Amino acid sequence: MTKPQVLLLGEIDHAHKAWASISEIADVIEPKARSREEFIKECESGAFDKVVATYRTFQSVAITGLIDEALVKILPKSLKFIAHNGAGYDQIDVHACTAHDIRVSNVPTAVDDATADTNMFLILGALRGFNTSMMALRNGHWKGSPPPPLGHDPQGKVLGILGMGGIGRNLKKKAEAFGMTVQYYNRSKLSEELSGGAKYVSFEELLKTSDILSLNLPLNKQTRHIISTKEFEQMKKGVVIINTARGAVMDEAALVVALEKGQVWSCGLDVFEEEPKVHSGLIANPHVMLVPHMGTWTVETQTKMEIWCIDNVRSAIEKGKLMSPVGEQKDM
């Protein structure tokens, strides 16, 4: 019997052995296309008409563009599963996929530690104001002249987590080791066991009473610009904001204004609205910590993520279902 086909969109960088084992149960093919236009043509030519599942990476958006309604419509009818390598899957229109009977999985959990580590790194960097000192030292000016303003200790500060999923809960444990008190807002209140004793507050109270605000929620239609001008005005003066989720959950231009006004004292960002573009107002600010979307960029975590995603492909082929379907399709 012929093996089903799996379409690889993007690269496998680490889990080569695990990926090679997929060849035992499926024929792996890759697109010749190097642009969305070419990809659409390749789909329409019937080149992928035996493809049952696809493994896609965040970076493969450079070939296919967003997996939106327009693209989903022309995908082969045989394609039933999209295994996405990443925790955030805002590049995929899940609604459109559901309508076309395509199931989508992401990679939760495997990303938690590395993302929370990066998050904690940014909290320290922004709160302590390390960036100016780092830059001064590298420029041969020791601490700089005049020396930068003193930073603040995390000890005793209130960390407000917006989005208490796997990453948010992982962050809580690390933040508490630095003496921070954690409160959170989530679509729904978590059990005591899951929340680990963190205080559940309303969105408004989270804004009003947090010394540090960490954004750990997915990007979708409801959460786009959930933090913007109105929200900055409700926050404590001198608040520190950290974003390792998706740039677009926060209005980047409004953030720059809030920084200039002193409403926001500092921020630590791993994500931006139009990556790889960064608002010039952020680049021009030496007091903020900026890193280029490297939350999960370690050998160990990238390997774990690839293996998780490969396991979803295997599960789709062998069992006809995904291991970690996205939340919106849990009942599909």
Place this chain on the structure above:
Amino acid sequence: MSRGAALLIGKIAHARKDWEALASILELKEFGSGTRAEFLQNCKAGKYDNVVAIFRSNASTSITGRFDKELVSALPKSLKYICHNGAGYDNIDVDDCTKRGIKITSTPGAVNHATADIAIFLMIGALRQAHKPLAGIRAGKWRGDFTLGHDPNKKILGIIGMGGIGREVALRAKAFGMSVIYHNRTRLSAEREAGAKYVSLKELISQSDVISLNLALNESTRNILGKAEFAEMKTGVVIVNTARSGLIDTEAMIEALDSEKVYSVGLDVYDAEPIVDERLIRNPNIFILPHIGTATYETQKEMEELVLENLKVAVTEGRLLSPIAEQANL
């Protein structure tokens, strides 16, 4: 009888009120800025002849120079206490002070959290070789010249020096999924160990994925990490130093970085601060900060308050709140 005096060398930025409140029990004198020569001249001229206690800091060393034999011998006979602002006090010649009957206090405890925080920041920065992406994004190059880093999760952290700071580092490291082994002059109680494993220095050096230096610099700990020790370390080790630069043989460290025996280092301290070796400044793989371990409002205030508390209690009760270890039996 005339009152004794307290001498402030350098500045007090946050607890000024507490200093001024001492005026009810002491005459207050200050040497806020100047040169070592001027300070010695003032001592010779008898300007400080009723000073019983001095408030000095690591920062004030840039004004007077080290409290070495020459300076200590010039200090007034009335002097009983040097209340030092800083956890490290290697810029004071302790033996000479002890011989003169001068007691020294420092600021342990107050520095623990801030120093442990920066140690973890440096550790993550080194594990991720974070300087490259930090510099890249600011230069408009997004990730720039970037390589995948490493997770702390499930790695072994070896802490050399399990005092107040070392224990705070251990606490934080455990939250990042690390297992902790430590070496100390003496083994700690089970309560203080909090699950960390006590090992010999040799074992620590050969078993650690990350090594954190959290011990005082003195003649027996100088170059505790030297060429021989680097040879015994795991390939790809990361070293964090928030203690004193003299604990590491800098040449051996640079050689080990070049050979990639050492994956990266996270440093807050250097041999000849504020001068830093060009080879370190130009190394994109390491993660460096200019000795700002305790540079926060909260910690600076707490440290100043502790020094003034030490000064007040020493002068009024003859009791030392935080005597230095070398003088613990005086």
